[in-house]
Amino acid sequence: MLIGAGLILFLMAGLVIAAFRVRRPAVDDARSEKVWILGLGLGFSMAVLAALLAYGLVAGERLMPRAAADLVRVEAEARQWAWRFAYDDRPGYFTENLLHIPAGRPVDVAITSTDVVHSFWVPRLAGKLDAIPGHVNVLRIEADAPGTYRGVTAEYNGEGYSRHVFTVEAHDAAGWAAFVAEETP
Amino acid sequence: MNALRRHRKLEAIWSSEPGWKGWTSSVNHSDLGRMFLFTAFFFFFVGGVLAMLIRAQLATPDSAFVDAGAFSQFFTMHGTIMMFLFAIPAFEGLAIYLLPKMLGTRDLAFPRLTAYGYWCYAFGGSMLLVAMLFGIAPDGGWFMYPPLTGPLHSPGINTDFWLIGITFVEISAICAAVEFTVSILKYRAPGMSLDKMPIFAWYALVTSLMILTGFPPLILGSVLLEVERAFGLPFFQADLGGDSLLWQHLFWLFGHPEVYIIFLPAAGIISTVIPVMARTTLLGYGWIVASAVALAFLSFGLWVHHMFTTGIPHMGLAFFSAASTLVAVPTGVQVFAWIGTLWKGRPELHMPMLHILGFFVTFVIGGLTGVMVAVVPFDWQAHDTAFITAHLHYVLFGGFVFPMLAGIYYWLPLLSGRKRLFRLGELAFALIFVGFHGTFMAMHWVGLMGQRRRIETYDADTGWGVINFISSVSSFVMAIGLAMVLVDIIIHAFVAMRGRRNPWQAGTLEWASMSPPPSYNFASLPEIRNRDPFAGDPDLPNRLAKGEGYLGEPKAGRRETLMVDIATGRPEAVVVYPGNTRLPILMAAVTGAFFLSILLKLFWITPLALAGVAALALVWVWQLGSRTDQGAQDAGRGVTLPLASETxxxxxxxxxxxxxxxxxxxxxxxxxxxxxxxxxxxxxxxxxxxxxxxxxxxxxxxxxxxxxxxxxxxxxxxxxxxxxxxxxxxxxxxxxxxxxxxxxxxxxxxxxxxxxxxxxxxxxxxxxxxxxxxxxxxxxxxxxxxxxxxxxxxxxxxxxxxxxxxxxxxxxxxxxxxxxxxxxxxx
Missing domain, CATH: 1.20.120.80 (Cytochrome c oxidase, subunit III, four-helix bundle)
Structure with missing residues (x-):
């Protein structure tokens, strides 16, 4: 995408500069309109945009949550300025600002808020999704490898915004089993 | 009657009161256009100072320059001022000043409404300035998402200043939009059919219609949120059947068209200036009009792309993603039509052209990053990071400020009747261009690295320090460049030598009078036969001054112009305008009392203020009345027409x-x-x-x-x-x-x-x-x-x-x- 954008930018810049530099014979309006407006304006823009849109839709489709046998479900509840996480696999247990997930398995995060609008974002795991009072949004994330991942709130939510961060801890299979079995805090 | 006597007679009828008192009673579009522009650029300066404070805070990690509370007021007010108190009013000011001159008429349709709109803008804007001086400015971000801005989470008066001040200012936008629409459709020189209209008027028409349909959702949202805050009616509270998403929909239903409301007038400037600078005519006039109209329609189908992360269903996302990409097509058509115009002619590199080149580079980059964020998966990552901030500044600075600067340098000789003295503008342009790209390229970069927008500080170990420092230093370079433009304009306005008429050899009518134009614009109204009436007819100003056009005979105390048929421009009626009056400023003050009474919770004043507005409105209309039939009027050139008030x-x-x-x-x-x-x-x-x-x-x-x-x-x-x-x-x-x-x-x-x-x-x-x-x-x-x-x-x-x-x-x-x-x- 970046390379394409760069190419288009150079094309445009080149055309503008050439307008000042190149000596050229007079062309009648009708022909210029055909080249500039029908050809470049409509034809070129539409071709590039159609390709990009198709790419975006296909990529978006691949990110869609699908039914999976080993799916894990957790709940994320935001407030000013903390996150509280709950686990379907370990009922009644909560963590603050630290989310445990298994690595290598799809995880659905059910996101909501108790006060203002927040947004759940773990840049290395997925895009962001808003936490809106009265609504539950479900985000599919998946960590390829065990480890810790930084998460932040990504919608301005008042004075504590810049410090409103959390951590995601992705466990290997054994670690997750231990977590679910209520062996680790 | 010779030209000079006619000029004196018309001046006596049309001119404002002398001195500063004239400002308060003037209803003349040239006066009010300048007042609008001056006030808008004053707010641009204030917004710019806020931007400098923001960049100073972010220049280094763990900065302790200001605290989070002050910082949130800075970024909220920076966005609010630039959007509502600079961009829209600057367009209004330019259009108020130029439209009647370009359309070959003497004033806008409703002169008193122009003045009322200005005073609403000035008073509403002042309310926000006062809030800032007392440190109680709005602090919820310029799009004011509830519940953060609701009564529970923002109990202070800060948010009320935004909701009430901005609604007050929007009255002026609605007034201006009504006025432009009617003026462009009905108040033109005879013979100026729609297809002979200057391209700027087309853009202004489309923009005005967009304001009329784009601003009401935000006004509604502001009313609802203020009612929730003041009286506890729960529109945005989830536990009482409200929904904060309603605000987001109403806000972006306004907010996305707003982007095009800002861009289209700038495109109008570009479409006007480029052909003149390239010594040719505009390529694809019809195509450009069609793409402006297409943009207007498409822009109302895009608002959801600001809400891709709110959990909209996937089908909805696909639809709005497609619409967001589609909107780039008419923009592409316009950009290529402009480049084609340059190729068609022999472009010359005058001062306005430099800023147009700045526009091309900046706006194309802004458009390209815009298409990137229209791709949903990309947006899920980039949303609410500095990448978005950088993108929107490329679009708005590239798509509005550069064209506006081009427009200023282009029309400055018209406003002042002088020619530029020093070559300060070129150096200023270089600083602005380099500074701008330094600032916001760095912000794209740091945004992709994960820096969120609106954070007041960040840790040193993020590695963002150097990039932010580059961004801040560049922003100060840009600020110096903009300050030099100001100095250049001041020197120009007061010191420079008299210039000749129509220095750019333009073909549009605004140059076909004196420079600066007299209060009545044209001593008589021209008959229009083609799109560039002044181009092949250098003697036109003299003939108009001699009264050879329509309405060439000044009648005692009557400000007259013509109303025409929308499509053909055939004259239909003679309009008699009201003269200088302080009614508009009084009405705006009473309207302000209404808004203040709600802001300060002095509800006993509210009904009094409303009654005052109603009473003044009745006086307003009553003054236009007449007890006798006037009958047919002589419009000059052997044409007799009825009075507009008798149709x-x-x-x-x-x-x-x-x-x-x-x-x-x-x-x-x-x-x-x-x-x-x-x-x-x-x-x-x-x-x-x-x-x-x-x-x-x-x-x-x-x-x-x-x-x-x-x-x-x-x-x-x-x-x-x-x-x-x-x-x-x-x-x-x-x-x-x-x-x-x-x-x-x-x-x-x-x-x-x-x-x-x-x-x-x-x-x-x-x-x-x-x-x-x-x-x-x-x-x-x-x-x-x-x-x-x-x-x-x-x-x-x-x-x-x-x-x-x-x-x-x-x-x-x-x-x-x-x-x-x-x-x-x-x-």
Whole structure:
């Protein structure tokens, strides 16, 4: 995408500069309109945009949550300025600002808020999704490898915004089993 | 009469009072256009200082320059000022100044409304400045998402300043939009058919129609949020049946068209300046008009792309993603038409052209990153990071500030009649260009690294320090460049030498008068035969000054111009404008008292202020009245025309029509909000419904229909020379019944602070009640005019205006009552 954008930018810049530099014979309006407006304006823009849109839709489709046998479900509840996480696999247990997930398995995060609008974002795991009072949004994330991942709130939510961060801890299979079995805090 | 005597006579009729007092009473578009521009650039300066403070804070990690509270006021006010107090008013100012001159007429359609709009802007903007001086400025971000801005999480007065101040300022945008629409459609030089209109007028027309349909959703949102804050009606509180997403929809329903409302006038400048700089004509005039119209339509289908991360269903995302990419096509057509124009001609690198080149580079990059964020998966990552901030500055600075600077350098010789002295502008451009790209390229980069927008500080170990430092240093370079533009303009305005007329050899009419133009613009109005009337006809200004055009004979004390047919530009009527008056500033002050009373919770003043506004409005209209028929008027060149006030399509009728377009959009947004809360919000159905009543429903709809029909009968009787009172009095009685039905609705509702259902119906009922009272006032006023002899079969304009409002009342009464009573009956 970046390379394409760069190419288009150079094309445009080149055309503008050439307008000042190149000596050229007079062309009648009708022909210029055909080249500039029908050809470049409509034809070129539409071709590039159609390709990009198709790419975006296909990529978006691949990110869609699908039914999976080993799916894990957790709940994320935001407030000013903390996150509280709950686990379907370990009922009644909560963590603050630290989310445990298994690595290598799809995880659905059910996101909501108790006060203002927040947004759940773990840049290395997925895009962001808003936490809106009265609504539950479900985000599919998946960590390829065990480890810790930084998460932040990504919608301005008042004075504590810049410090409103959390951590995601992705466990290997054994670690997750231990977590679910209520062996680790 | 020679040209000089004609000039003196016209000046006596048209000029403002001398000295500073003239500013408060002037209704002249040249004065008010300059006042608008001056005030807008003052706010640009204030917004710029805020931007410098933001960059100073972010220049280094763990900065302790300001705290989070002050920082949130900085970024909120920076965005708010630039969007609402700079960009839109700067367009308004430029268009107010230029449009009548380009269209070959003497003023805009409603001179007093121009002045009223200016004072609303000045007073509303001052409210926000005062808030900032006292450190109680809005701090919830410029798009003000509730519940953060709701009564629970922002109890202070800060948010109220935003909601009330911006709504006050938006009155001026709506006034200007109504005025531009009517002026462009009806107030042109004879013979200027739509296809011969200067391209800037086309852009201004499309922009105005977009303001009329784009601003009402935000005004509604602001009203709802302020009502929630002041009286506890829960529109955005999830636990009481409200939904904060409603605000996001209303805000972006305004906010996305807003981007094009800002860009289109700038595109109008570019389309005007490029052909002149390239010594040719614009390539693909028809295509450009078509793409501007297409942009306007498409831009209303895009608002959801600001909400890709709110959990919109996937199908919805695909649709809005496609629409967001599609909108780039008409933009592409325009950009290539401009480049094609450059190729067609022999471009010369004058000062305005430099800024146009700056526009090309910057705007194309902004457009490309825009297409990137239209791709949903990319947006999920980039959303709410510095990448978005950088993208929107490329679009707005590239798409508005550069063209605006080009426009300033292009039209400065017209405003001042001077030529530039030093070559300061070139150096300033270089600094602005380099500084801008340094600032925001760095911000793209750090955004992709994960820096969120609106954080007041960051840790050193993020590694963002160097990039932010580059960004901050560059931003100061840009600020120095902008300050040099200011110095350049001041030097130009006061020191530079007199220049000659039309230094760029442009073909449009604004150059076909003196520079600077006189208060009346043209001593007589030209007959237009092609798109560049001044191009092949260098003698045109002299002939106009000699009075060889239309309306060349000044009549004692009368400010006159022509109204024309929309499509062909055939002259239809002679308009007589009102003269200098302090009524607009007084009316704006009383309107301000209304807003202040709500802001300061002094609710006993509110009804007094409303009564004051109504009384002044009646004086406003009363002053236009006449007790005798004037008959046919000599328009010059052997043409005789009726007075506009003696036709059934008076300026007031046209103004009302487009005001009602905005009003209907407001009402439609309210119905949308009702349906949205009903279907999407949690916490529905409510515990308690309105007890539906067939009697009220039937009575209300019946009265609405009777009122509308009776007024039509009255209009017909007046035209036939019989007394209209026999029909007007029943119309007024029917309106009184409508008032009662709406009052009953409000009275019988479940408590409106208990659930969003009752709260929404309360607003619907209050809207209906206000309109019924307004129409009742108008009908009573019309009866008074009839009794005092201010109407006749010829002087019928009042009937068509009141008829229009009565029909509107009929429509909203039927819809509101059905929306209120039917659901209860079905359940």
């Amino acid at each position: 059934d399509r008076s300026p007031g009728w046209w103004g009302s029509t487009f005001l009602l377009v905005a009003n209907a959009t407001f009402f439609g947004s309210l119905l949308f909000g009702y349906a949205f809360l009903w279907t999407v919000a949690p916490g529905w159905p409510p515990a308690e419904w309105l007890d539906p009543s067939w009697a009220e429903l039937g009575l209300g709809i019946g009265a609405a229909l009777v009122g509308s029909i009776a007024l039509r009968v009255g209009t017909r009787r007046n035209r036939n020379g019989t007394s209209p009172q026999l029909a007007l009095v029943p119309a007024l009685l029917a309106t009184v019944v409508t008032v009662i039905v709406f009052a009953l609705l409000l009275f019988r509702l479940p408590p409106p602070d208990g659930h969003a259902y009752a709260a929404t119906l309360f607003i619907l009922g209050a809207y209906g009640l206000a309109h019924a009272l307004l129409v009742g006032l108008m009908q009573g006023f019309l009866i008074l005019q009839v009794r005092r002899g201010f109407t006749s079969a010829r002087r019928q304009s009042g009937f068509s205006v009141v008829g229009l409002w009565s029909d509107y009342l009929c429509a909203i009464t039927v819809l509101s009552l059905l929306a209120a009573h039917l659901p209860g009956m079905a359940l």
